[in-house]
Amino acid sequence: MTTVTEAPAPPGGATKGRVVGAPVDRVDGREKTTGAARYSAEYPYPDLVHAVLVPATITRGRITRIDTARASAVPGVLAVLTHLNAPRLKPVRRPTPFDLSGAVAGTPVDYLNTDEVHWDGQPVAVVVAESLETARHAARLVRVGYEEAPAAVDFTAELDHAEPDKGNPVQPGRTAKGDAPAALAAAAVSVDLSFRTPPYNHNALEPHSTTAVWDGDRLTVHEGTQNIGWLRRHLANRFGVPADGVRVVSTYVGGAFGGRFRVWAGTILAVLAARAVGRPVRLMLSREEVYRTVGGRTPSVQRVALGARPDGRLTAIVHTAVTRTGRSGGDNEPVTGVSRHQYACDNILAEQKRVRLDVLPNATMRAPGESIGTFALESAVDELAVRLDLDPIEVRLRNEPDVGPVDGKKFSHRRVREAYALGAERFGWAERDPRPGSMRDGRWLVGTGVATAYHPALMMGAQVTVRLSAGGSVLVRCGFHEFGNGAATAQTQIAAQALGVPVEAVTVEYGSSDQPTGPMGGGSMQTASVAADLLAACEKVRRSVLGLAGRSPDSPLRGCAPGDVEARDGGLFRVGRPGEGETYAEILGRAGRGEVEAAVGTGSRLAGVAGQARSFGRALRGLRSFGRAATGAQFCEVRVDSDTGEVRVSRWTGVFDIGTVVNPKLAGSQLRGGIVMGLGMALGEETLVDPRTGRIMNPSLAEYHIPVHADVPRIDVHVLDDPDPTMPLGVVGAGEVGITGVAAAIANAVRHATGRRLTELPITLDRLL
Ligand code: MOS
Secondary structure, eight states: OEEOTTOOOOTTOSOSSOSTTSOOOOTTHHHHHHTOOOOGGGOOOTTOEEEEEEEOOSSSEEEEEEEOHHHHHSTTEEEEEOTTTSOOOOOOOOOBTTBOGGGGBSOOOOTTSOSEEOSTTOEEEEEEESSHHHHHHHHTTOEEEEEEOOOOOOHHHHGGGOEEOOOBTTBOSEEEESOHHHHHHHOSEEEEEEEEEOOBOOOOSSOOEEEEEEETTEEEEEEOOSOHHHHHHHHHHHHTOOGGGEEEEOSOOSOOTTTTSSBOHHHHHHHHHHHHHTSOEEEEOOHHHHHHHSOOBOOEEEEEEEEEOTTSOEEEEEEEEEEEEETTBOOOOOTTGGGGTSSOOSOEEEEEEEEEESSOOOOOOSSTTHHHHHHHHHHHHHHHHHHHTOOHHHHHHHTOOSBOTTTOOBBSOOOHHHHHHHHHHHHTGGGOOOSTTOEEETTEEEEEEEEEEEEEOOOOOOOEEEEEETTSOEEEEOBOOOSSSOHHHHHHHHHHHHHTOOGGGEEEEOSBTTSSBOOOSOTTOHHHHHHHHHHHHHHHHHHHHHHHHHTOTTOTTTTOOGGGEEEETTEEEETTOTTOEEEHHHHHHHHTOSEEEEEESTTSTTGGGTTHHHHHHHHHHHHHHOBOEEEEEEEEEEEEETTTOOEEEEEEEEEEEOBSOSOHHHHHHHHHHHHHHHHHHHHTOOOOBOTTTOOBSOOSTTTSOOOOGGGOOOEEEEEOOOOOTTSGGGBOOOTTGGGTTHHHHHHHHHHHHHSOOOOBSSOOHHHHO
């Protein structure tokens, strides 16, 4: 067990002992905290100009007339781009195994290449001006006439038109094992609950921004993205230029959470505007524009019905859901996925449907599927525990599966029992009086709740190069994504350990298309994906160095096989024989070599398209062979004001199994951040959509309530630090599991405090009174 709540960094960083597992400070911490870090909208170019979007004000239809004369006449305006005069784009390509980059289009809608409007807020013009203020002012002067077409925007009203989700390779739309409806009808004890979750919007600290610079057919784009390789190819395809001429720089990214996985309007239109005016263009979305042009999370309606024997063993799980996509794009969010993995049961039915609405297509958002799916499933399990008069942890443990409940796959490892045992001890669960409303502190009703956290573990491929110099310094190059997740620091530690050098000796170049292509930064898979190929590259370097040593009769390493030596203390040494070995400086110096370099993934036939097919092969092989996941146990205490219904979360303990912990400080941050976002989902966040127009009515942080410090209690996070034997270094992703189960734990605690089962998020006071 490792406690990560208050792990201090050892002075000078972790240079002694194991580097993987040490709470090393962020390698980019100084730049970020001193303001030296440069984000996408902060790149200065001498002749830089500014672009501002003009949003459509109808829901669906066609532009019949667009009057740009007044806007164009404003001094300082360089161009007013509309569908009548904007440069033409190539259409979004259908994804193929060799080029998946079409799949990152937020929507196939061809902004400024069409007179069609597909949602309220879709950009219909772009104003480019010498100053931001001028561009903003002129954008308000553009007049647009429309012919409106019928539209469907009201999720609730359209539920009857839901169509079955066909699913995808990693997520079937329907899974049936046994006969769940019959088993439910025959069950001794059952619950049958309907849940609703609202739409949510992305609110990364840094609004989406792009600085685009053309030089002939060569393009440089400064853009915070989770997908450098795909973005690069996508832009090359759309603008009809070679991908090697497109440079994506994404060194510092102010939060992503799934909102920077796809390519949205601002990016395309900044590049388009720069093409049109022949000057570098900066386009930084306002908070409101982020809401109108960057997809958010789908709303959901879910039903979870559980049947059980009196001893609490489940006999039926039915989990159905309806979600939405845009009519003009978006993937169905896999809400019911979690019910295929969580509990042993002979009869399971998980089924999804979706409606298509004339709204901005939805996007991925932290733990798409599991975030809201666990709210329903884990609330229902809690309600079942109440009906059974059993402890909610006990009910879960009695149904803990030995193998995948549907697919029958072995778990690579699973530590849900241990997470609950440790969490219960840390949280003081045993002191709980299970009777609802039994715990009171003045006017506050106090309740406690638990829920299980779950997120699958995936991997993709990366291209990595590692160069070891005779002086003992190491340069790692891989275009992966650092958006606050700690990726750069984690890979620095992994390289330092693999080559036996101090972390200070390692430089990792990341965050741009100048480096070999990294995996996408999403699905909690980046750390393990890069680690797999980084470790392979480091192993190649070690073998090369050993080969150099072996050629010298003077080397104490002569005759050693790779397995006989280990990298430590800046060189290679015989395993178990301290002092018998040589430093890299000695070996390379004698061989007359200044450096040794190795590459992994770059020689692939598919290197030019980011090795994505190889990558997907790896992801699918992983899925086929094992049930792999990060799991955890969430414990919380809430206080409900008996007069006003106000809910405060007063205590939190989360115990997680994320395999090997590369850096407890960073992993703690990831998990804690997930819990805070879950708290927002549970108690405050909600995108309000006008049911007549589909227009988002609260596109600001004043009206869309994310948690502030006063809403967040001290969060106790623990990790079991148990390596997954099937993952590189034993690492399972930590990015998304933290948010899962959070809303359910809160709803369950509210149930305990008040006796009220709330099935609709957010749990606001009006719903409790
Ligand atoms: Mo994520 S929602 O895979 O960034």
